[in-house]
Amino acid sequence: MEPTLSQYLLVSGALFAIGLLGVIVRRNLLIIYMSLELMLNAANVALVAMSRFNGNLDGQVMVFFIITVAAAEVSVGLALIVALYRKRQTADVADLATMKL
């Protein structure tokens, strides 16, 4: 039996919820970052499913751009985390609560 659009959207929603949970609950900066990636990928799954079931390729083009921008974002974000760690010697958000370096 072929899976329906709402099944794909359910998977995407579950993935997004898990990513959001990670951002809210976890305290490690890197794990929060991985959860952000999960949320981006949830959006990608929803876009590809919509593109498939509506017979329009534009959704996949959009996902292509999202993946590219996400790769750029990951590299810059990780560089920022490394720079922050050099200054503060911690990657725990509870210790990074002040804006002063």
Add this chain to the structure above:
Amino acid sequence: MEGTLFNIFAGLTVLSALLVVANPFSRNPVTSALFLVTTMISISGLFVLLGAYFLAAVQILVYAGAVMVLFLFVIMLLDLREAARRKLNLVSLAMGIMAVGALFLIYKSSLESTYGEASQQHEVAADTGQAEAKAAKVVGSTRALGQALFSGDNGFILPFEIVSILLLVAMVGVILLSRKEPR
């Protein structure tokens, strides 16, 4: 066949995503990173099921390849063993699960009211034939995606060029950020 594969990949995606966020056996970030690889690979399996072959390949190349190597590098650079021992705050854990669970339930019920059987019954007769004919046609092969990107009057040439500049800017920015502090 397709339904079975969908169940396998969807289950694997959600399960390994859960293990990224909350692994009961290990708090080590490396474990999370490796389960993130599993998630990305099963998502690319979902892309294959959806006919997006090019995106499935790109997903594995970019996420399971480049992004993961970057994550592992940074984890090893930071030496996070100290942080791994810290305990989670139980109140914030319960609150987070409640909030996100409620959000997910709202999403699920709105999905059901949009695509559920009751609301679809009158549309199905008109839509089924058309939708299936369309769905059979949309295949995200490299050729089709390239044509959608670069040809026609609604091509995406300008966004493509902007993205290439963005990648250059990201590269320069990363080099600048990860330089040693000038003294």
